[in-house]
Amino acid sequence: MAEATATQEAVQVKPKSEPLFGKKERALITDPLLDNNPITIQVLGICSALAVTTLVVPSVVMSIAVVAVIAFSSLFTSLLRNSIPKQIRLIVQLVIIAFLVTVVELVLKWLAFPVYKQLSVFIGLIITNCIVMGRLEAFAMANKPWRSLMDGIGNGLGYGAILILVAVIREFFGKGTLFAGSSLAMNFIGPGEEYMLNTTATAGIGSYFSWYANNNLMVLPAAAMFIIGIMIWIQRSYNPKLVDIS
């Protein structure tokens, strides 16, 4: 046993220098964005994609939080991968994730209190996001720290990209706004901030869209299911190779 670990270490120490951003590292970041997207191809993390995507701003904050949690939990898991006892590896991964989520929560509460208030429930639910644990189990447990970090960032971004895309569609068609609740808020149905129903636009950019009645289905979680389904359909008909993967 001791001999085996000694040779393993010897193999790892072999001074073959790897570039920081070689072809493989770049692929680790770009693959999850499209051809190996955690949501549309691996179909993971659907629950939170349905819950937070009614508005763009919470989706953006959620994406940033998830990227941070996946990236650092991948890094920590990978650093510890040789000392984690195999029997309790899932528990250890869960502790690492829960630890980081708590750190994110405490930091948000300190630096961005209103956002923390808005998202608190969903931040806690990152712990149950299957993408995070999936990447730890499938990649970080078997790869070196730097690559695991890249893989974590890539998957976090792939998740975030879909989240924001779904949120843009849902907010635009469901509420007639974009980025509501931030300083970038844009409104397409009514003048000023009147993005409620029961209002008819008479002036401003809203007047061009005044014929449009908000689609209430878009505000409900079911709409996210349809949108993600359509995305999966489009992506697979463009690239038939993907159909066989899952």
Added chain:
Amino acid sequence: MSDNNRILLFTVAMTFTVALVLGLLFFGLKDKHAENEAVFNKRAILAAVGNYLPTPVDDLSKQQVLDIFNESITSTVIKEDGTEVAGVEADKVQLAKEKKKPESDRNYPLYIYNDGKEDFYILSVYGNGLWDAIWGNIALKGDGATIAGASFDHKGETPGLGAEIKDNKKWSAQFADKRIYDFNGNYTSVIVRKGGAKDPVYEVDGISGATVTANGVSEMLRTGIAKYSTYLEKIQLETPKIKAPADGKMGMLLN
């Protein structure tokens, strides 16, 4: 056996490290968190009188929020029978906890904001939405019967649906100039009406897709403001009454 010991050792070390780091972080940031929380709550109270503040409430810095609170706001705590309670600070009163006490022992915080011309009475209300608790601050004008503004918050309503009670400022702005007493001095409260307000004085528009939250707001206002009614009726006696129109159509008066 040695494998078991290794697992045990790893588990203990991991638990200890994680607990230590989180504990340090938590206690290190505790003061900042408490400060943020206090400013957040005070900002929510000020948001209720937002129309009468010198600057919009969202543009106020932390320090400005505290300054306005020190200079223009007096707070008190009252009981349901309208008597003031001595020795209790208003910002220490948590309505969620008061709900567990027997009804006659409950305290209700009351903030009085003076914009230089008029007193505004800011009441706190607490109730249930769809998923969890909702609460709000309702500011009344000096007559004790007309709403000057309102701000709401919630624990876990759905973003884009029930959460609109807080996020959509246009929705809470509807409460300005509604009345909670009719012109004969009877308590009416304000109703959130699904499908759009039918009465311009006692009703506001609902939120599509958030009927349960909206009904929760109606119920919270009806029961919550009633707790202050004895106190408010005292104020109303001191101010001249607006006469009701002769044809009896109260609702059309302010339109």
